[in-house]
Amino acid sequence: MAIVAQTSKFAKFARPVLAWCVGLFFFFPIFWMVLTSFKTDADAVKPAFLLFFTPTLENYLNMTENYDYWRFAQNSAITAISATFFNLIVGIPAAYAMAFNPSKATKDVLMWMLSTKMLPAAAVLYPMIFLAKGLGLYDTHILVITVVSLINLPLAIWMLFTYFKEIPKDIIEAGQMDGVNTWGEIKEILVPLAWGGIVSTALLIFIFCWNEAYWTVRLTTIDAATLSKLIEGNRAPEGLFFGRLSAVSTAAVGPIVVIGWFCQKQLVKGLTFGAVK
Amino acid sequence: MGRIVLDKVTKSFGETQVIPPLNLTIEEGEFAVFVGPSGCGKSTLLRMIAGLEDLTSGELHIDGKDMTAVSPSKRGLAMVFQSYALYPHMSVRKNIGFPLRMEGMSKAEIDEKVNAAAKSLNLLNYLDRKPAALSGGQRQRVAIGRAIVRNPKAFLFDEPLSNLDAALRVGMRLEISEMHKSMQNTMIYVTHDQVEAMTMADKIVVLQGGCIEQVGSPLELYKTPKNLFVAGFIGSPKMNFSQGEEASRRGAATIGIRPEHIDVLSEAGIWHGTVGVAEHLGSDTFLHVHDTGLADSITIRAPGDVNFKYGDKISLSPREDVIHKFDAQGQRIE
Secondary structure, three states: OHHHHHHHHHHHHHHHHHHHHHHHHHHHHHHHHHHHHOOOHHHHOOHHHOOOOOOOOHHHHHHHHHOOHHHHHHHHHHHHHHHHHHHHHHHHHHHHHHHHOOOOOHHHHHHHHHHHOOOOHHHHHHHHHHHHHHOOOOOOHHHHHHHHHHHHHHHHHHHHHHHHHOOOHHHHHHHHHOOOOHHHHHHHHHHHHOHHHHHHHHHHHHHHHHHOOHHHHHHOOOOOOOHHHHHHHOEEOOEEOHHHHHHHHHHHHHHHHHHHHHOHHHHHHHHOOOOOO | OOOEEEEEEEEEEOOEEEEEEEEEEEOOOOEEEEEOOOOOOHHHHHHHHHOOOOOOEEEEEEOOEEOOOOOHHHOOEEEEOOOOOOOOOOOHHHHHHHHHHHHOOOHHHHHHHHHHHHHHOOOHHHOOOOHHHOOHHHHHHHHHHHHHOOOOOEEEEEOOOOOOOHHHHHHHHHHHHHHHHHHOOEEEEEEOOHHHHHHHOOEEEEEEOOEEEEEEOHHHHHHOOOEHHHHHHOOOOOOEEEOOHHHHHOOOOEEEEOHHHEEEEOOOOOEEEEEEEEEEOOOEEEEEEEOOOOOOEEEEEEEOOOOOOOOOEEEEEEOHHHOEEEOOOOEEEO
16 A cells, blocks of 8 residues: 555656656757747847746747738738638538448548548649649639648548547438438537537637748748748748748747637647547 | 229349339328338338339339329428437427428418417427437427428338337327327338337238238237237237147137137136236236147236146136137138
């Protein structure tokens, strides 16, 4: 008994310490990035000024005045919100159909959708660029929203499908008996019952769309360029301006961190879906 | 309103045919019970009537109209599910009023009908609760309320009482029967419990392997079962069967006699045996008797006050006029 008590006492102490260490380890790059964003480019590379320096807002002022941060942020918001909306509009009916009216092909369709995530993006990069330019869509919102939506759609459908499968089929059938049509089933029964799952899916998709860099950097120049493009644009040929780069990066991840912070509970549910029944 | 005709309906899942061609008519206002062992196709048949399963072939008519390809919502039927299938995000009031709201009825009309249904089902005090805050019996009442308010052509019940405890089940059984008597709607009720079938039905449909074994009133099935399956399925405790000398002496391959049709005698009867387990129910005693030469064990329904012990020797006398005879194919011999 004494040994058990001692072990649990140790575990009680060690676990939080370990958790804090791991947490700090992962948090450090963000902390360092935020700290650096308040340093001048010259101070940013001096080890002596690692923690103690004279903070400046120069980088942020520079970013908003010279780099038009708000336009990039607006483009990021337009892309992420539109793509999330598109994912839900297409994903909810698709997942509903596969969860409640499965056919012989449903399993194969789900696997096929998942397999598209395994396709190396680089393999279709040039066809996409040529296609976009050929259609006159290069550097347009419609192109960025479509591409970002489609690359995230398999994940959205899979997540929604998993949540919908947890809803007893009897309830949907009861709705059918009560005179509800397909739209009514989705609106009156499915969405309210799977609300938590739908919100989790929307949040994750929104984050992925906001953070998307590979395609947004390559398919835009100015008009539809998102914050990823702004960060990439601060890589100067004569070297990295760490202060400026950190400010841009902090301002790019800032909104998503704030959203994530407020929606922690839903996010954890979304990230661990299917893990616990 | 509510005459349902199944005309040569079949159902297959892939290569497996679960309902071979089947004809059945349920008359207006009738309380029909589909009964049979697990997997006999009774729930599938009910779901086919509801429209929740497509017919592979054949036709379904409700009140003379072909409903084969009509969606469940347009058939004018209401269904009570085994799992209650209440909408967990809605209050009792909203659950009951939901089908009316879908019909586009005004709020005042919905309130009036919901209150009337809730009153008849003793749910007035629970109208603002969510289903999670109700007991099993109350949830089942809400499910019934949701069916009642629609005034459907027919009610479909899919094993509605199987999730309730024994005492509650008896009470709800009575309530559903009374509801049928007062409303006079057509009702189709699926159960695997032959006691429910016998006590509630106007007409029992006994199913096995997707086929109808017999259709008739409870007493018809009890008194004149068409074959061994029905004879064994209807009646509790189940009928005793014997295939040996006793059967051939009566010109049958198998004879069947119900436990309540065998008298226990103090003097010499025609059969003799040894008492095994005696189950005392108070009103009755079920004696399991061995070494009779009829079967490994036969069951006898004796009066509640008999006092036999394990190993006692007893004499038995069957009532000859109610011995059921079956041929080698298991069909009844009149």
